[in-house]
Amino acid sequence: MSGPTPAxxxxxxxxxxxxxxxxSLSTASLAFSGNKPVSEPTRARVLAAAAELGYSGPNPLARNLRQGRSGVVxxxxxRLSTAFRDPAALPMLDAVSEVLGTAGLGLLLMGDDEGHARLPLDAVIYDVCGREDGWTPYDDLVARDVPLVVVEGPSWPGTTFIDIEHRAGSAALSRHLHDLGHRRVALVxxxxxxPQREREAGVREVFPDARIVGECASDLAAAQALVSDYxxxxxxxxxxVCQSDVQAAGAVLAARRLGLSVPADLSVGGFDGVATPWLDLELTTVVQPIAAKxxxxxxxxxxxIAGERVDDVVLPVELRVGQSTGPA
Structure with a gap:
């Protein structure tokens, strides 16, 4: 092996x-990229030279930029300050990062700051539980022809829509309560x-006169205060009936604080199927496939990103009967 040694x-x-x-420089590049055939002895000589010099390979970002891509989704x-408090969000993000990482792409977490969307992104996944306002980058992304995947709504034009069976799951939970003799039902x-509209519609298929306790984020303290007041x-x-398991956990704690037994005095149902280790009972809930989503x-x-046509997807959910529901 011969040739100049870098300083x-x-x-x-x-x-x-x-x-x-x-x-040649082009042959060395092909030996790394594998895009065109290079003889095995030549490839081995290039890789051996790279190892001796401590060269780890072409810069993936530079390569992607030459191809018109950034390598980042x-x-x-x-809100980044609250995004990781919801236990239903973490498995979702973990699954996304695993798939993208295997494909050699990076993942950029974007909050309410619309400036992030102006970066040279290969695609954007919108996953804020269906919030339909307050996110102005949509128009800019569409104008730049950036592929957009929307999780659980809204179904914007030009996007791929990934959803779950919100209504069917809530209806199944409501039928379970109805079979237990419940007629006076409230909804958080x-x-x-x-998701909020679809899950409420599922409840009203069975309990059209269900009362509204109020609305809140999937936050334990907020749900506990809301249910306690109600x-x-x-x-x-x-x-x-709560629209998340975190809300349901808050409802259980609020009921107990008021001296009510769950489920003897009050049945509580949730949605998501996440772990609630701060409770000493298993919630009756609608389990959604978070990682699969x-x-x-x-x-x-x-x-x-590859230019393929992608159909919308609706994933199934399943009712899991736990210890938080019982006869009325």
Missing amino acids: ASRTPTLADVAAAAGV GIAVG TLEQSH LSTSPDVTAI GRTAAHAALAR
């Missing part, structure tokens, strides 16, 4: 490797969104 103080380049291996998660909702003035309800969204983004 110790300088990071070796592909040109240094090509010179050390006695091949953005995911809009709303999420903030106005596609039960203090409306003690005649026999069941409360993340993987589906990530694969849809990869397909859109």
Whole structure:
């Protein structure tokens, strides 16, 4: 092996490797990329020269930029300060990052700051539980022809829509309560969104006159305060349906604080199927495939980046009867 050796103080380049291996710069590049056939002896000579010089390979960001790509997918998660408090969000993000990482792409978490969406992103996944306002980058992304995958609404034009069976799941939970003899049912909702509307519609298929306790985020303290205030003035309800398991956990804690037994005095149902280790009972809940939803969204983004047509996807949910519901 012969050729000039780069100075110790300088990071070796592909040109240094090509010179050390006695091949052209284009041949050295092909030996790394694998896009076109290079003889095995030549490839081995290039890789051996790279190892000796401490050259780790072409810069993936530079390569992607030459191809008109950044190698980064953005995911809009709303307020970054609260995005990781919802246990239903973490498995979703983990699944997205796993798929993108395997494909060699990075993941950029985007909050309410619309400036992130102006970065050279290969695609954007919108995952803020269906919030339909307050996110102005949509128009800019569409104008720049950036592939957009929307998780759980809204179903914007030009996007790929990944959803779950919100209405069917809530209806199944409501039928379970109805079969237990419940008729006076109240509902804790999420903030106005596609999931909120669909989950409420499922409850009203069975309980058209269900009362509204109020709305709040998937936040334990907020749900506990909301339900506590409601039960203090409306003690005649026999069941409360919540639109998230965190809300349901808050409802259980609020009922107990008021001296009510769950489920003997009050049944509580949730939605998501996440772990609630701060409770000493298993919630009756609608289990959604959170990790599968993340993987589906990530694969849809990869397909859109490749220029493929991607159909909308609706994933199934399943009722899991736990210890928080009983006869009225």
